[in-house]
Amino acid sequence: MSTNKVIHALYNDDDILMDAVKKVKDEHHHIEEVFCPFPVHGLDKAMGLAPTRLAITAFFYGITGLSVAIWLTWYTMIADWPQDIGGKPSFSWLTNMPAFVPIMFELTVFFAAHLMVITFYMRSKIWPFKKAENPDPRTTDDHFLMEIPVHDNEEELKALLATTGAVEINIVDKH
Amino acid sequence: MSSHYESSYREPLILGEKSYHDITEDIARPIEGKANKNWYIAFYISLAAMLWGFGCIFYTVGTGIGVWGLNKNIGWAWDITNFVWWVGIGHAGTLISAVLLLFRQKWRMAINRSAEAMTIFAVFQAGLFPIIHMGRPWNGYWVLPIPNQFGSLWVNFNSPLLWDVFAISTYLSVSLVFWWTGLLPDFATIRDRAVKPFQKKIYALLSFGWSGRAKDWQRFEEVSLVLAGLATPLVLSVHTIVSMDFATSVNPGWHSTIFPPYFVAGAIFSGFAMVQTLLGVMRKVTNMEAYITRLHVEYMNIVIILTGGIVAVAYATEFFIAWYTGSPYENYTYLSLGAEAGAYGWAFWSLMIFNIIIPQILWIKKLRRSFIVSFLVSIAINIGMWFERFDIIAIVLSKGQLPSTWWRFEPTFVDVGIFIGTIGFFFVLFLLYARTFPVIPTAEIKTILKSSGENFKKQRAENNEH
Numbered sequence: 325m326s327t328n329k330v331i332h333a334l335y336n337d338d339d340i341l342m343d344a345v346k347k348v349k350d351e352h353h354h355i356e357e358v359f360c361p362f363p364v365h366g367l368d369k370a371m372g373l374a375p376t377r378l379a380i381t382a383f384f385y386g387i388t389g390l391s392v393a394i395w396l397t398w399y400t401m402i403a404d405w406p407q408d409i410g411g412k413p414s415f416s417w418l419t420n421m422p423a424f425v426p427i428m429f430e431l432t433v434f435f436a437a438h439l440m441v442i443t444f445y446m447r448s449k450i451w452p453f454k455k456a457e458n459p460d461p462r463t464t465d466d467h468f469l470m471e472i473p474v475h476d477n478e479e480e481l482k483a484l485l486a487t488t489g490a491v492e493i494n495i496v497d498k499h
Numbered sequence: 500m501s502s503h504y505e506s507s508y509r510e511p512l513i514l515g516e517k518s519y520h521d522i523t524e525d526i527a528r529p530i531e532g533k534a535n536k537n538w539y540i541a542f543y544i545s546l547a548a549m550l551w552g553f554g555c556i557f558y559t560v561g562t563g564i565g566v567w568g569l570n571k572n573i574g575w576a577w578d579i580t581n582f583v584w585w586v587g588i589g590h591a592g593t594l595i596s597a598v599l600l601l602f603r604q605k606w607r608m609a610i611n612r613s614a615e616a617m618t619i620f621a622v623f624q625a626g627l628f629p630i631i632h633m634g635r636p637w638n639g640y641w642v643l644p645i646p647n648q649f650g651s652l653w654v655n656f657n658s659p660l661l662w663d664v665f666a667i668s669t670y671l672s673v674s675l676v677f678w679w680t681g682l683l684p685d686f687a688t689i690r691d692r693a694v695k696p697f698q699k700k701i702y703a704l705l706s707f708g709w710s711g712r713a714k715d716w717q718r719f720e721e722v723s724l725v726l727a728g729l730a731t732p733l734v735l736s737v738h739t740i741v742s743m744d745f746a747t748s749v750n751p752g753w754h755s756t757i758f759p760p761y762f763v764a765g766a767i768f769s770g771f772a773m774v775q776t777l778l779g780v781m782r783k784v785t786n787m788e789a790y791i792t793r794l795h796v797e798y799m800n801i802v803i804i805l806t807g808g809i810v811a812v813a814y815a816t817e818f819f820i821a822w823y824t825g826s827p828y829e830n831y832t833y834l835s836l837g838a839e840a841g842a843y844g845w846a847f848w849s850l851m852i853f854n855i856i857i858p859q860i861l862w863i864k865k866l867r868r869s870f871i872v873s874f875l876v877s878i879a880i881n882i883g884m885w886f887e888r889f890d891i892i893a894i895v896l897s898k899g900q901l902p903s904t905w906w907r908f909e910p911t912f913v914d915v916g917i918f919i920g921t922i923g924f925f926f927v928l929f930l931l932y933a934r935t936f937p938v939i940p941t942a943e944i945k946t947i948l949k950s951s952g953e954n955f956k957k958q959r960a961e962n963n964e965h
Contacts, residue, residue: 362942400653454708461691466519
């Protein structure tokens with residue numbers, strides 16, 4: 325038997341899926357992937373996925389945005405071409421700083437939000453003209469699909485999955 | 500079932516016997532079906548209004564700002580009124596999707612997609628006004644801090660008008676990204692159901708190849724939460740900064756420290772009113788009665804009562820302070836006895852009646868749960884909030900500190916035409932959206948079906964699980 329064979333087990337209920345994932349994990353089988361039509365809470369933990377670090381990246385992107393805002397306001401208003409506008413102080417960045425708070429805030433949010441979303445798209449490989457990779461169109465409607473690699477244990481896996489309430493079990497050759 | 504627990508005493512958010520598949524069917528139906536006659540009638544009326552507005556814009560740009568009703572005293576009036584009005588309307592969308600997400604309010608799921616769409620379309624309209632008012636809109640990019648080939652001058656970061664540029668563009672782009680990221684799984688649903696090849700191609704492109712892996716969902720939820728956390732202060736900052744356009748000036752009536760919170764409350768007030776107006780019609784037209792229920796309408800009305808109350812207190816404060824200063828100039832601000840008795844008395848009373856008096860009927864539970872009453876009140880608030888901005892701008896500017904310069908503002912047909920044009924443009928976008936986008940977040944609403952669906956609640960009640 326070739327090793328690129330996988331089992332696709334389809335479920336039509338999120339609670340049954342959760343129990344199935346736990347059961348398969350208890351039997352020490354590797355779950356390659358689960359495709360869901362909506363987020364199932366606790367599924368990532370049950371599958372043993374590592375927590376995502378996107379929030380941490382957002383924090384650093386925000387710091388970057390704040391630094392850009394500070395540099396931009398300092399360079400344009402203080403260093404490059406200081407002007408007396410309405411008698412507002414432009415002697416040093418610090419005395420002029422209160423007027424820059426809105427810019428600093430907006431650029432922090434701008435950088436954090438956009439760069440985090442771009443990171444998400446890159447990490448999850450979603451972008452325009454990307455081809456979808458869910459193996460069954462029903463997984464964006466009301467079905468959940470569990471993918472398990474087969475290593476000479478096809479019958480054992482089939483028997484196990486049959487007890488978990490799968491509505492359909494298919495053996496697929498993955499290319 | 501513990502993860503899906505919600506007390507059966509709480510009213511259901513999804514009515515009828517629904518399964519996950521039913522939800523997909525219900526939300527895909529308006530996209531896959533054909534538009535009816537009413538849709539076409541509404542679309543062509545909006546399109547005509549939009550084209551009329553574009554004509555007026557070309558006339559303005561071709562001839563000059565002189566075709567507006569402005570004069571030497573009133574340097575901006577109708578345009579900035581409309582700008583603030585549209586930005587205010589654009590506040591409900593991100594408030595619903597961000598603030599209510601942080602507070603874990605499940606009812607937001609039925610309305611957040613359309614409210615965000617409304618936000619984005621409203622901010623488009625708002626953005627048009629300052630760009631047209633530049634007179635030479637092709638030089639609009641001069642507001643950006645670009646290295647200066649134009650003579651060693653940078654933009655002025657001390658100016659609230661420039662803060663506005665940064666606030667509005669950040670708000671528009673972040674709202675757009677928030678909205679689109681939430682749309683990806685729902686576009687994927689439409690893509691995987693599509694039978695026509697062209698439709699499949701389009702939705703495959705729009706969905707960015709979303710596949711719904713467990714890891715994707717984990718990231719999706721984290722990104723939504725962080726975006727909500729970022730968008731919450733952003734929403735509050737935008738109208739704060741808009742209010743600073745006025746509050747940092749030295750005009751009596753504008754130079755007011757309560758403007759930021761008062762403007763933010765007013766923005767949420769008008770934004771929710773516009774959501775009520777749009778959804779009151781949309782739930783019927785797209786058959787979403789099972790998802791946008793009386794309960795949703797009531798919750799939105801409660802937000803309207805709260806923010807409307809804040810606005811009323813702000814008016815009272817302004818009125819009192821104007822009188823209490825004893826300054827004769829303050830007697831001509833938009834909330835003063837002078838304004839009430841003056842040439843703009845009708846505008847003063849329109850503000851009071853539409854914004855303060857009419858919304859009070861929502862205190863009666865029966866009325867705030869009525870679709871038709873909510874719709875009518877929301878129209879009144881839309882009008883009232885327009886008058887608020889008109890009063891703040893036109894009344895204050897009409898009577899400056901030098902009585903010999905007192906003048907009045909009278910809009911020309913171009914002023915009115917551009918405003919009507921933006922309303923048309925807004926509805927053109929919204930009507931197209933309602934026919935091509937999943938108007939309810941399909942994936943998200945499925946997550947609350949078991950906890951808040953009517954049939955699941957009934958089942959639990961029968962099993963005595965309260």
